Amino acid sequence: xxxxxxxxxxxxxxxxxxxxxxxxxxxxxxxxxxxxxxxxxxxxxxxxxxxxxxxxxxxxxxxxxxxxxxxxxxxxxxxxxxxxxxxxxxxxxxxxxxxxxxxxxxxxxxxxxxxxxxxxxxxxxxxxxxxxxxxxxxxxxxxxxxxxxxxxxxxxxxxxxxxxxxxxxxxxxxxxxxxxxxxxxxxxxxxxxxxxxxxxxxxxxxxxxxxxxxxxxxxxxxxxxxxxxxxxxxxxxxxxxxxxxxxxxxxxxxxxxxxxxxxxxxxxxxxxxxxxxxxxxxxxxxxxxxxxxxxxxxxxxxxxxxxxxxxxxxxxxxxxxxxxxxxxxxxxxxxxxxxxxxxxxxxxxxxxxxxxxxxxxxxxxxxxxxxxxxxxxxxxxxxxxxxxxxxxxxxxxxxxxxxxxxxxxxxxxxxxxxxxxxx
Numbered sequence: 001x002x003x004x005x006x007x008x009x010x011x012x013x014x015x016x017x018x019x020x021x022x023x024x025x026x027x028x029x030x031x032x033x034x035x036x037x038x039x040x041x042x043x044x045x046x047x048x049x050x051x052x053x054x055x056x057x058x059x060x061x062x063x064x065x066x067x068x069x070x071x072x073x074x075x076x077x078x079x080x081x082x083x084x085x086x087x088x089x090x091x092x093x094x095x096x097x098x099x100x101x102x103x104x105x106x107x108x109x110x111x112x113x114x115x116x117x118x119x120x121x122x123x124x125x126x127x128x129x130x131x132x133x134x135x136x137x138x139x140x141x142x143x144x145x146x147x148x149x150x151x152x153x154x155x156x157x158x159x160x161x162x163x164x165x166x167x168x169x170x171x172x173x174x175x176x177x178x179x180x181x182x183x184x185x186x187x188x189x190x191x192x193x194x195x196x197x198x199x200x201x202x203x204x205x206x207x208x209x210x211x212x213x214x215x216x217x218x219x220x221x222x223x224x225x226x227x228x229x230x231x232x233x234x235x236x237x238x239x240x241x242x243x244x245x246x247x248x249x250x251x252x253x254x255x256x257x258x259x260x261x262x263x264x265x266x267x268x269x270x271x272x273x274x275x276x277x278x279x280x281x282x283x284x285x286x287x288x289x290x291x292x293x294x295x296x297x298x299x300x301x302x303x304x305x306x307x308x309x310x311x312x313x314x315x316x317x318x319x320x321x322x323x324x325x326x327x328x329x330x331x332x333x334x335x336x337x338x339x340x341x342x343x344x345x346x347x348x349x350x351x352x353x354x355x356x357x358x359x360x361x362x363x364x365x366x367x368x369x370x371x372x373x374x375x376x377x378x379x380x381x382x383x384x385x386x387x388x389x390x391x392x393x394x395x396x397x398x399x400x401x402x403x404x405x406x407x408x409x410x411x412x413x414x415x416x417x418x419x420x421x422x423x
Contacts, residue, residue: 002086003278004052004205004245006264011250015042017257023264026052028247029083031075032059036082047084054205055079057090062128062142063115064094065101065302073135080138087139087204089174090132092125092165097306101299107309108370110338110377116151116304117161120297127293129169141172141204146182146211146220148330152321158189159197166202170284173198176207177233178220178249185218186326191233195240202284205245208234208267217329223253226263231270238274246271313369335365338377346378352397353385360385379405 005025010018018027019042027046034043034055047053057076060068080088093112098104115121133140142165144158156164162173175198180191208231210224226248237243248264310316312331318324339361343350350357364384370377382402390398 002244004054004086004247006268007052007054007205007245007247008260008264009056009247009249009251010043010046010053011254012040012042013252013254014250014257014260015040017260018042019045021257021261021264024051026054026245026247028054028056028089028249031055031057031079031088034079034083036078039082043083052086053083054085055083055088057088058112059095060090060132061093061095062090062132063092063121063125064096064128065124065298065305066099068128068131068135070135073132077136080136085138087141087172088136089141089143089204091143091145092162093145094305094309097302097309101302102306104306104310105369106371107306107313108372109309109313109334110341110370110374111334112145113305113309113312114145114147114149114151116301117154117156117158118151119155120301122156122161122164123293124298124301126165126168126290129165129171130290133169133171139172139204141174143174143176143207144179146176146179146186146218148186148217148333149322149326150187157197158183158194163197163199166199166284168290171202172204172284173202174205174207175203175237176209177237178207178209178211178226178230180233181227181230182211182218182220185213185216192236195233195237200237200241203241203243205247206234206237206243207247207249209249217326219333221253222249222251225255225259226266231266234267234270235274238271238276240274240276242274242276242278243271244278310369313365315366335362338365338370338374341374342378342381345374346382348401349378349382349398352394352401354394 006023007026007028008018008021008024010027010029018024029043043053055076060072060076062068076088091112092115094115095112096106096108099106115125129140129142144162165171166173180194183189184191208226209220209222210226211218211220212224246267248260248267250260307319311318311327312334318327339358342361343357353360361381364381368380368384379402382398386399386402
């Protein structure tokens with residue numbers, strides 16, 4: 001396993017600070033937010049200095065019922081090549097559901113959702129991982145995610161699930177110790193037991209991040225300082241294996257560079273306190289050929305995931321066995337994240353709508369589940385407001401914004417076209 005060292009998540013907001021930070025050996029970038037032909041100057045300068053850059057994907061949905069999308073895999077492979085990366089990473093999660101397999105509308109979560117730790121889900125995940133491995137030019141590592149809800153009827157612990165995944169596919173692991181803490185608070189899972197069950201020799205690197213607790217629920221925000229409990233889990237992990245790399249994640253609410261450097265120092269101290277000595281280079285055993293997962297298995301997984309996602313984003317009943325309160329918390333968190341991300345990808349919308357943006361978007365989200373990406377969501381939100389007869393000074397600006405991005409639509413007022421059709 002290649003030694004990565006100390007890293008930090010590269011984000012445009014802290015690009016200059018990252019370039020000046022001492023002791024940064026590597027950075028991680030969100031794969032979907034990078035364009036191979038137009039890399040930011042900061043990333044190019046880091047690469048020229050010999051700083052390793054690892055693309056971290058968030059949209060493959062390897063735990064979903066469908067096989068990985070070829071275009072998404074090709075895009076991830078292209079980024080790995082353009083960045084000269086030694087590996088790429090993704091998540092053990094599903095991010096969409098529905099569609100032809102379940103004879104229902106396709107839905108997007110806009111978020112990473114947990115897969116059930118069952119034999120069916122593991123079979124599907126293993127085949128999807130193998131497909132991804134075959135399509136990528138470098139090794140793949142997959143990350144354990146944080147979860148607000150638990151699936152009923154699970155057949156394995158997280159450690160057992162990950163051990164079997166590694167054993168059957170030879171995939172590497174990206175272990176997020178903050179997510180282990182999240183699952184401890186939200187799902188009652190003992191981080192020590194989870195670590196004891198992990199195939200630690202397969203770890204590619206480790207994520208460390210902050211969050212906050214509200215009403216007994218831990219929110220993995222990536223916008224708050226790393227708490228001592230997360231550092232303790234990191235020390236526990238480092239007592240069993242010297243992590244090849246450790247990375248600080250921060251996605252928003254960025255502090256001053258000096259605070260980020262203090263957090264990096266605390267992370268380094270936690271690893272040192274663990275005391276494990278680096279071992280030899282780990283190479284996965286060749287995965288044994290496996291039969292194709294029967295379509296009936298994928299359909300069972302797909303129906304279960306669609307029921308969960310539909311409940312979270314489309315208001316259908318909570319599936320039997322799930323905690324209704326926690327599902328409500330997750331549903332509100334998804335809607336809030338959706339509003340926040342749309343505001344980032346289309347910053348003109350909160351500027352046009354002012355203080356009314358958030359309430360308007362949340363009302364829209366209650367009626368309209370996301371079916372595509374966030375940019376499409378922004379466009380559909382604006383169209384929804386215009387069809388609803390938005391009035392006032394924002395109307396003209398909103399109509400102009402929509403027309404400029406609506407592709408081949410005739411350049412005349414959407415609201416007027418709707419009124420003419422109704423007439």
